[in-house]
Amino acid sequence: MKKIIFILLFFLSFISLLAQDDITDSIPEIKELDEVIVLSKTSKNVGKQFKTMSTLDEYLEKSSKITLIRRGGYAWEPLINNMSSERLNITIDGMHIFGACTDKMDPVTSYVDVSNLSEINVSSGQSGASNGPTVGGGLNLIRTQHDFCNPGWSGALDFGIESNSGLVSTGINLKYTHSKFFIDADFTYRNADNYKAGKNVLVKFSQFTKYNTSVNLGVKVNEKNSISASYIFDNAINVGYPALPMDVSLARASIANIQHSAFDLNNFIKEWETKVYFNTIQHVMDDTKRPSVPIHMDMPGWSTTYGLNSRMEALKNKHKMSFNLNAYHNQSKAEMTMYPNNKEEPLMFMYTWPDIRTTYVGISVKDRVQLTENHNIQYALSAGYHQNYVANEFGLNSLKIFYPNMQASKKRGLYSTQIGYTFNKRNFELNTGFAYGERAPSVSEAYGFYLFNSFDKYDYIGNPNLKNEQSIESNLGLTYKISRFKANVSATYFHILDYIIGKHNPKYTPMTIGATGVREYSALKSVNILSTDLSLEYRPINALKTRAFFSYSYGKDHQKQQLPLIRPFSFNMGITYLIKSVDLELAIDGASKQYTYSKQYGESETPAFAILNFYGGYVLEKPNYKLQLRFGVENILNTYYSTYSDWNHIPRKGRNFFISISYQFKKSKKEISEPEDHLGHIH
């Protein structure tokens, strides 16, 4: 901690030196993200807001680049390019945070709420590597950015209810802005009972309750420098996981940071943001509500991360450069206590994550060069040092049962590079790129101890001797756009070497009651994964917008064996009618039958499905307030279905009526305008 403070002070002093120069310039917009999901309620783009009080998971689900593994009604796990958590770099404003559950019941995205965020930046492949190593891509959750404009009070009240599961969501947000400081606080509460799948089938243990609150403070030091602090407290209780044998009684996160931001420091440095951060997660699994369990277990987990992130955006001639320094230290610990049915017998205990300390320090540089009016190239380089250390001796001795010669510490270098080219002329845009990236095995993959996977019914054992996974990636995107029509096709191909996956070891017998066998994390020589999609938009008349999206993926190993969790042919189509303050949308979501699935990894065929949704909205805008009403019916035909990524084919929600009301007010001396307009320098 002392070191972090020292580094912070060092940076602050450095910044203040640089701040002497006062030449101003505007930051150019850097648009290289694959997708930005806008969450801010104050967004002008009403059409994107299908429900104002949606959960973050529902917003993610609307993204064309993201699919989600669902284990119930809460805490869905995002997949990008058919790859999940360990292959993705998921950060909150560049801050690293790691779930505390050995069974991936708490993806990072479950510890924030929509109210904490303004948008989510989705990056594919190595485009997501600026904040840390990744293979599949990056998901950066951008917190609401505040400024010192529009002095006065502002705030919002939200309320939403849904017929299916009786979901109630309420939110309140209050903010006071002064030209020298701001203070902002929000609180969200969500509560859902069990939902009903199609055909009114009750899905037991799908309930959840979540409280989330956050506070932001900011002080403007001078025209170019500001300091802000932010704290998010997220508390989920009584969360059911119908697809899993256990539920969660508590999932709690505290996420805090102090940030220094500087703008237009000189001709070169346009933006420099440095933050020190801390977050801690407690996750408690619970099986006491299940009617019959072979043996009662407690499975708590903890994850604590300290870190430093410094990002600089610079501009020189034709170069737009960004520099990123990332350092973090994480402690992940999880244990399992089993209670014998005979109360006289001693408890059975093991560390499932034996107190793993991970240290990472990495730098990355990205440069975009405008060669000519139509030609752009971009390249990026990053290098990092990664170390794991098993801090618990009991745990180390347990792992030594499998790996007698293993050392407590393991060091790695992780490198990534990327090159891209964009051609842009009139109605046509082409972009293509190649990239190479590496990642270290996750805590579970390297040090997990008898982690039961209820999908393939195997106990998983980590492997500390795994090599870095290496990804060679190429991508191609074409966009054609004329006044009322837009078409985009994109494809990303990954050739991944030393692909980490569990391999059945018949020598070992499972620990978990009901498990089929033991899988040891090991590396496949190589795998090939392809993600492609086509999106079309057509607006025959101003009041009518139609869209269609199709995606196809492929994922096989070097022996042509199917990989698990590869998205089958999927589509969604919608038609939106917009007139004045009203918008109405009819949408179809669906997927073909999953022809190729991985039997080996517990998959069985997912039948084709299509569901019909209706969304509607009305917005009333006045100088001092805005009232927004959203309503609709999801799964109108009450279809019973599940997608390929629904854990153990847990069925999805059946017919659901929802309505939500959002009221926003603003009392300021100046003329009222959209707050987001003042965020130009951030995005």
Place this chain on the structure above:
Amino acid sequence: MAIAIFSLALISCEKETNENKIKKVQEINDDNYIVELYTETGKFQTGYNEIFIKVKGKNTDNYIENININWYPEMQMMDKKHSCPRSSVEKVAGETFLQKGYIIFQMAGNTMEHWNLTITLNDGEQTVITEQINVQAATYKNVATFKDTISGKKYVIALIQPQKPTVATNDLSFGLFEMESMSNFLPVTNFTILFDPRMPSMENHSSPNNTQPSYNNVDGLYHGKLSLTMTGEWKLNLIIKNAVGDIIQGNAVSETEDSNLYLMLEAK
């Protein structure tokens, strides 16, 4: 005087090195000698007991350095008497007065039946002292007697290591003795011991990377490796094969039944 101080220093030194490790169980006396018996737990239990002995002159109140100790434990049953497997008593390396050996009690004493320990001291002159000792039942069954289903001979098998099982790969050793007579137990050198560790409370799951024991003629025990993946009660299911490889006792664990020959332990 100088010698006295020296020996005092030695005693205090010895106390420092061993007092923490061993506790006195009891003393056996006659008119001339006090025989002090120690174990790590401060008691005698069924199964393997590593026993430390110091002999004191009753009149001099000094520990005796050069004295030969022999022992003979005997169970006084209602209808018969028998002994148990035991080592000889040897000097502890690096110690002046401390001697040690092991005794494997097959059963605990009770109100009707008890163990006697006969100590024979010899420092040129022989003294025999017999006294009753209290052998308690160990928490876990760590010794078993069984019959060779082929020859009908009787054997004793005892878990010697690990005495403190942990969640790790533990050094494992068994002592296997043939009950040649009521008083004589001979180490068996050429049998095969197979073990299968299971957790009865967790649907009898096993553990990985165990090493089956083999006979070591230095200490006369069977040595292997035992992996314990979690704390709690473990059952070591045993199969014993004779010199020609025929199973003489025990059976493989099946879905419905464990081996009829087994030992128990608790990993902490």
